[in-house]
Structures are given as structure tokens and as C-alpha cells.
Amino acid sequence: MHRQSIDNIDAALIHMLAERFRHTQSVGELKAKAGLPAADPSREARQIARLRELAANARLDPDFAEKFLAFIIREVIRHHDTIAGRVAPDAPAEGRS
Numbered sequence: 290m291h292r293q294s295i296d297n298i299d300a301a302l303i304h305m306l307a308e309r310f311r312h313t314q315s316v317g318e319l320k321a322k323a324g325l326p327a328a329d330p331s332r333e334a335r336q337i338a339r340l341r342e343l344a345a346n347a348r349l350d351p352d353f354a355e356k357f358l359a360f361i362i363r364e365v366i367r368h369h370d371t372i373a374g375r376v377a378p379d380a381p382a383e384g385r386s
């Protein structure tokens with residue numbers, strides 16, 4: 290019973306992430322065309338503050354919520370750099386082992 294729900298939730302997470310990445314890809318294309326940088330630190334700061342508060346209200350560890358968002362955003366920025374031709378597709382990021 291619990292495992293069925295966990296599997297359903299995991300599937301929902303995958304679909305939500307896929308949808309999120311579809312939108313961030315579009316943002317990446319707009320940024321590349323406009324010559325804007327991949328990262329937007331002020332937007333990220335607002336997102337972190339918002340998600341930390343949502344997490345606290347939902348009784349989820351806000352530090353975990355922040356780390357989870359940072360993990361996703363790091364991947365989005367890698368995609369944006371790829372779209373802008375700043376890094377080769379699938380090139381290992383510098384400093385990563």
C-alpha cells in the first residue's frame with residue numbers, strides 16, 4: 290500500500306521534472322538569443338526563500354528543499370550553457386570528478 294503510493298509519487302516527480310525542464314529549455318533559448326547569462330542569482334535567491342518557506346510549512350527540511358532546488362538549477366544552467374554554445378553537449382563540467 291505504501292509502496293504503491295511511493296511508486297506513484299516517484300512517477301509524478303519524473304513527469305513534473307520533465308515538464309519543468311521543458312520550460313527551462315525554452316528560457317535557455319530566449320536567454321541565448323538575447324545574449325543573457327545562464328544563471329540569474331537574484332531569481333534563484335527568491336526561489337530559495339520561497340521554497341524554504343513552503344518546505345517549513347509542509348514539515349519538510351528547508352535545507353533539503355534548498356539542496357534539491359540547487360541540484361536542479363545546476364543542471365538547468367548546464368543546459369543553458371550548452372544551448373548558448375558555451376560548453377559542448379555532454380562535456381564534463383570543469384572541476385567535476
Ligand SMILES: C=C(O[C@@H]1C=C(C(=O)O)C=C[C@H]1O)C(=O)O
Nearest residue numbers: 313316327328329332333362365
Ligand atoms: C530558468 C532560468 O535560468 C536559471 C535556472 C533557474 C531555474 O531552474 O529555476 C532559475 C534561475 C536561473 O539561474 C531562469 O532564469 O528563469
